[in-house]
Amino acid sequence: MPRAGLTPQTVVREAARIADEVGLERLTLAAVASRLGVALPSLYKHVRGADALNQKLGALAIAELADEMTAAAAGRAGRDALRAVAAAWRDYARRHPGRYPAAQQVPAPDDPEHVAAGRQALDAIYAILRGYGLTGDDAVDAARTFRSAVHGFVTLEAAGGFGMPRGVDRSYEQLVAALDIAFRDWPDAGSPR
Amino acid sequence: MPRAGLTPQTVVREAARIADEVGLERLTLAAVASRLGVALPSLYKHVRGADALNQKLGALAIAELADEMTAAAAGRAGRDALRAVAAAWRDYARRHPGRYPAAQQVPAPDDPEHVAAGRQALDAIYAILRGYGLTGDDAVDAARTFRSAVHGFVTLEAAGGFGMPRGVDRSYEQLVAALDIAFRDWPDAGSPR
């Protein structure tokens, strides 16, 4: 029998596809093995186990997300950049409902690519905030606010948490507009920086 | 041997305690049974299974959260109410790291108490927004923005997603201040209401 020719990468990629199809919480090693046409224990030659697969999936996802955020920000500034990155973020979460939650894991310190991808995503946000004149502690606070608002929105949306008939697209536009207003008139923390 | 004297309520409450101790994802029927001093299958006389327990846990949690939000809002208005409810929300999430994520499930339509608790939490938010003069579609958008920002923040915080040394308490204050600014100067959607 010829070999299946697996690599850690093919395993993680298949896991990503399955996660998007059935949801991250229903991703199992058994399903990955079945889809790749191998017996379950064979996967252990490529990944350390279910936890490690999850972490690698997170690294893949945050790298993809960071790339799309960076691309969206390219050539834009201020409110345009804010809107483009926010749209790219939500779009990624909607196209990849399984990968997206995996992307939110804290990068594993022993995986330099994971750490780098996390930093790239964060850098895309800081670049936007520079356009609003926000730096230092203000930028940290504003970046956390941006991440919170956008992440919270796409998470609640994915969970079906928005029941009212009011259009969700419209609400997201309003949320982004609210961020724009807040960033333009960023509240003074009332302490020296 | 005397009976253990379980009820659906005692089972759910013990599950809530365990979830807070070890995390919702590690909550198992086996652990609940063990803590209650019964065999695992005995639980099925009180809850339909693991999924149902999770849903009931969500109902318990959103009811608790809604109560604390309502209490925080009592006697306050405007920015004070906003700050108090936001603080109560984050506080609940920190005190109950296992219950909190369960509280985010969409209420089961066949559980009237669950639905009512969800509505109560939402009403607490609408009450705040009325203080800012936000009603109708604006209130829907603003409520989604508030939920997104606060839920996103506490979720990222719980996941350890804020790595920078900047104090997280301070960032939360700034997020709430940003919401205050946005609500006071709510962006016009540019369409008739």
Next chain:
DNA sequence: GAAGAAAGCTAATGAGATTAGCCTTGCGGC
């Protein structure tokens, strides 16, 4: 063409969820 590492396999173990079916407790009605 042989050696050896790498990749796959089967078998075994163990946690957890679920279902079926038994046994007993303890309450309500007499």
Next chain:
DNA sequence: GCCGCAAGGCTAATCTCATTAGCTTTCTTC
């Protein structure tokens, strides 16, 4: 007080999934 019976708890069995151990086979390299 006692009887009946519903409800609560149990054991046993089955299933899925994760993990480890150890065997076999396939490539690759010299």
